[in-house]
Amino acid sequence: MYQKISKTILGTATALALVASTAAAEELRAWNIHTDGHPNTAAMDRFAELVAEKTGGDVNVEVFHGGVLGSQPDALEQVQLGAIDVGNFNLGPIGPIVQEANLVSLPFIFKSVDHMFRVMDGPAGEKVAMGMANAGIMPIGWFDAGARSFYNNTGPINSPDDVAGMKIRVMNNDLFTGMVNAMGGNGTPMAFAEVYQSLSTGVVDGAENNLPSFQSVGHFEVAGFYSLSEHLIIPECICVNTALFEGLSADNQAALVAAAEEASVYQRELWAEQTQASRKAVEAAGVQINEIADKGPFQVAMAPVYADYLAANPSMVELVELAQSTE
Numbered sequence: 001m002y003q004k005i006s007k008t009i010l011g012t013a014t015a016l017a018l019v020a021s022t023a024a025a026e027e028l029r030a031w032n033i034h035t036d037g038h039p040n041t042a043a044m045d046r047f048a049e050l051v052a053e054k055t056g057g058d059v060n061v062e063v064f065h066g067g068v069l070g071s072q073p074d075a076l077e078q079v080q081l082g083a084i085d086v087g088n089f090n091l092g093p094i095g096p097i098v099q100e101a102n103l104v105s106l107p108f109i110f111k112s113v114d115h116m117f118r119v120m121d122g123p124a125g126e127k128v129a130m131g132m133a134n135a136g137i138m139p140i141g142w143f144d145a146g147a148r149s150f151y152n153n154t155g156p157i158n159s160p161d162d163v164a165g166m167k168i169r170v171m172n173n174d175l176f177t178g179m180v181n182a183m184g185g186n187g188t189p190m191a192f193a194e195v196y197q198s199l200s201t202g203v204v205d206g207a208e209n210n211l212p213s214f215q216s217v218g219h220f221e222v223a224g225f226y227s228l229s230e231h232l233i234i235p236e237c238i239c240v241n242t243a244l245f246e247g248l249s250a251d252n253q254a255a256l257v258a259a260a261e262e263a264s265v266y267q268r269e270l271w272a273e274q275t276q277a278s279r280k281a282v283e284a285a286g287v288q289i290n291e292i293a294d295k296g297p298f299q300v301a302m303a304p305v306y307a308d309y310l311a312a313n314p315s316m317v318e319l320v321e322l323a324q325s326t327e
């Protein structure tokens with residue numbers, strides 16, 4: 001995917017580089033929501049090191065961890081405006097800005113994480129990437145974010161009926177509120193940073209996330225049941241403000257893309273290890289991990305989310321079919 005995008009953009013940039021060749025080093029600010037110990041934090045630090053190394057110091061990236069530059073929806077807007085240059089974003093909150101990105105936020109669209117990467121590395125992923133680049137948020141690497149499952153503090157969730165009546169925090173995207181509401185729950189969009197307190201004070205009854213994030217920000221301390229619904233498999237990106245990227249020399253563009261690819265390989269290795277480690281750690285802390293024998297009823301309950309979404313966005317039908325027909 002990035003090879004294709006970067007070829008297009010490298011062409012444009014070569015032309016630009018002939019016109020403007022400035023020597024001043026580019027200082028980029030990068031947004032990361034995660035704290036120390038999370039795989040994405042290590043991968044973003046690696047990305048910054050690699051960019052400095054591969055551009056010979058022409059481009060430097062300073063990564064601001066822990067979401068200190070703002071919530072994810074705010075940071076996405078800042079990247080579009082060019083006030084923040086780079087970010088490690090989840091594609092979920094990109095859906096409200098870039099229609100194609102909603103492909104990955106349809107529940108159960110992917111059969112597995114491997115299937116998701118095959119789709120993202122193929123023509124469907126290319127369409128998503130182009131949509132994002134056109135909106136100013138250009139992906140140059142894909143991270144693994146595993147699968148998201150529901151957690152709460154009253155008991156295991158085995159069927160959609162168990163979610164009925166529960167207020168569940170979701171990321172900012174109508175598809176996610178629709179998904180919880182389709183089970184009779186109350187989907188509540190909220191910034192990641194507010195979830196811990198909302199769970200502990202009962203403002204929400206539950207939330208949904210992957211195991212590394214469930215552990216890293218301590219949600220396991222205030223939600224003792226994690227039920228493996230694995231309803232969403234959403235990739236994340238290293239994304240760069242498109243105009244900034246296009247303004248770099250062809251060599252520096254290639255260096256950024258290579259750095260992002262290497263950092264992504266590193267992230268995916270760390271991710272696999274951390275998912276196991278997080279599961280062990282939260283279990284040791286007393287969390288009950290609940291395997292769901294039959295996810296079929298969840299798929300059935302969430303099917304209207306697809307139907308409603310595609311009826312309202314008919315231009316997405318082809319992309320959804322392309323992803324679904326990818327082996």
Ligand code: GTR
Nearest residue numbers: 033089090171192209210213
């Ligand atoms: C994490 C993801 C973050 C953020 C968070 C959330 O898994 O890495 O980017 O989206 O979930 O639930 O808000």
